[in-house]
Amino acid sequence: MKILSIDYNGEDMSFKDLNLGQLNLFVSRNGVGKSRLLKKVYDILACFFFQKPMSGDYEFGVTFLNHKEEFCHYVIISDNAESKVSYAERLIINDALLFERELTAPVFMYNSVTKQVDEHNIPFDKLAMSVIRDTKKYLQIEEFLNNRMSIVRLPIGLKTAENIYAEEIANRKSEDINIAEAYHDLSAADKNKTKDALISTGYNIAEMYAVKVQNEYELYIREADLRNALQINQLSQGMLRAVYLVINVLHYTSIWDDPFFFIDDITEGLDYARAKKLGKWVFDTCQERGAQLIATTNDSFLMDTIDIEHWNVLNREGDEIQCLNYENNKELFDKFHYKGLSNFDFFSSSFLKNQGVWKK
Numbered sequence: 001m002k003i004l005s006i007d008y009n010g011e012d013m014s015f016k017d018l019n020l021g022q023l024n025l026f027v028s029r030n031g032v033g034k035s036r037l038l039k040k041v042y043d044i045l046a047c048f049f050f051q052k053p054m055s056g057d058y059e060f061g062v063t064f065l066n067h068k069e070e071f072c073h074y075v076i077i078s079d080n081a082e083s084k085v086s087y088a089e090r091l092i093i094n095d096a097l098l099f100e101r102e103l104t105a106p107v108f109m110y111n112s113v114t115k116q117v118d119e120h121n122i123p124f125d126k127l128a129m130s131v132i133r134d135t136k137k138y139l140q141i142e143e144f145l146n147n148r149m150s151i152v153r154l155p156i157g158l159k160t161a162e163n164i165y166a167e168e169i170a171n172r173k174s175e176d177i178n179i180a181e182a183y184h185d186l187s188a189a190d191k192n193k194t195k196d197a198l199i200s201t202g203y204n205i206a207e208m209y210a211v212k213v214q215n216e217y218e219l220y221i222r223e224a225d226l227r228n229a230l231q232i233n234q235l236s237q238g239m240l241r242a243v244y245l246v247i248n249v250l251h252y253t254s255i256w257d258d259p260f261f262f263i264d265d266i267t268e269g270l271d272y273a274r275a276k277k278l279g280k281w282v283f284d285t286c287q288e289r290g291a292q293l294i295a296t297t298n299d300s301f302l303m304d305t306i307d308i309e310h311w312n313v314l315n316r317e318g319d320e321i322q323c324l325n326y327e328n329n330k331e332l333f334d335k336f337h338y339k340g341l342s343n344f345d346f347f348s349s350s351f352l353k354n355q356g357v358w359k360k
Contacts, residue, residue: 001149001258002065002292005327006041010058013040014320018312019327023283025306026296027347028314034296035264037314037321041294042153042262048074049148051130053087056080067147070094076127079103086124091141098140099128107132112139149292152252153262154245179232179244180219182251184210190250197246197285201277203239219243238269242278249282253289261286266295267302276305283310300344308333308343313352324357332357 007016015037026034044060046052059077066072070093077088089107091098099109107120107128113136122131135142186194191208198205206224210217221243222229232243245263252259266282267275279295279302286293297303303311313324326333332355336346345351 001067001147003045003062003149003260004065004071005063006044006060008040008044008058008060010054010060011056012319013037015323017325017328018323019325020292020294020312021310021327022290022292023287023306023310024292024294024312025283025303025310026294026312026314027298027303028316030298032314032316033321034314038262038264038294038296039153042151045149045151045260047076047127049151051127053078053085053127066093066144068143072144077103084125087127089128091129091144093140093144098138099132101128109138109141111137113137150252150256150259151262152248152259154248154264178217179247180210180217183208183219183247184217186247186250186254190254194246194250197278197281198242201242201281202274203242238271238274241269242274245278245282249285249291253285253291258290258292260292261294263293263295266297267299272299272301275299276301280305300348303344303347304342306343308336308346311343311346313347324352329357 002022003020005020006018008014008018009016013033013036018037018041026038028034043052043054044062047054047060048062057078057080059075061073061075063071063073072091072093074092075088075090079086079088086103088101088103088105090100097110099107101107104124107122108117109120109128109132110116111118118137120128120132122128129141129145132138133142133145183191183194195205195208204224206222206226207229208219208221209229210219212218219232220229221232221235232240235243245266249261252261263282267279270278279297279299282295283293283306285291309326311325315322315324324332335355336351339345339351341349341351
């Protein structure tokens with residue numbers, strides 16, 4: 001499954017034309033709201049895939065390819081009138097309307113057995129796919145729910161990760177990741193890839209191993225110029241971040257078919273050389289292993305490493321976040337390619353302003 005685009009209009013922000021590929025890098029000036037947008041996209045997908053409603057009044061639409069490579073579009077409207085929530089919803093797959101409801105109205109859902117439309121009167125404050133389930137009557141919806149993607153959000157610091165998967169959304173908001181156990185569970189090939197990735201990033205790793213101590217694993221790393229191995233909590237913040245990133249990416253791509261990673265400030269705390277190498281490794285590995293990725297950065301060195309075709313350049317006017325990407329402005333991106341400038345110049349120079357894209 002692959003998310004193609006998201007539009008959103010709510011009390012806190014609005015955005016449209018947020019077109020996504022397999023690999024995505026959000027860039028902007030400070031204060032525009034990269035991290036807020038990243039979190040909002042995460043919340044929208046949690047609402048969409050796992051029926052975890054957001055608070056407030058809002059409307060969003062998500063366009064995606066499902067596991068059968070069918071184009072799908074899902075729309076939801078939330079209305080909080082007099083502190084009572086009600087939802088309007090619509091799900092379309094390959095131009096076929098699977099279900100629809102207006103605010104404070106019944107759900108009309110296509111029945112695969114009778115080829116007719118069924119009417120369901122469910123509570124206005126419940127999302128349809130969380131209430132109406134039938135493996136025969138509503139086969140396409142069940143197929144969607146059984147093949148929805150997995151979501152992993154890695155916040156700044158990477159000491160925790162939020163994992164949303166299947167029914168666990170209802171009772172798990174976040175958990176401490178035992179990175180040592182995740183490393184222990186990797187295949188021998190992926191353990192070698194972990195070590196190789198860290199070495200290529202600039203850390204001279206001689207050995208890595210996980211040992212079980214009183215029912216929990218602990219991870220040890222020894223650099224070639226050190227006599228003794230260190231526990232990960234003894235590592236520098238930059239090295240710790242690199243270890244968490246590499247293990248998390250390999251771990252989740254090994255246990256899930258199509259994880260979607262959200263990584264805020266992906267190279268925070270790393271020097272320019274390691275930022276470029278680690279950032280490129282994450283992007284290349286997600287490409288190779290079929291994961292979808294959104295990362296944010298202010299790092300000019302990483303921007304020069306990741307092709308601008310993967311960028312969403314963000315600008316904000318009031319509550320509206322404007323999204324400039326290859327899908328909605330291909331001619332502009334291609335025009336910049338002919339300039340022969342660095343990727344960072346696309347974002348930092350007067351090019352966009354001179355093209356009349358934004359006022360500031």
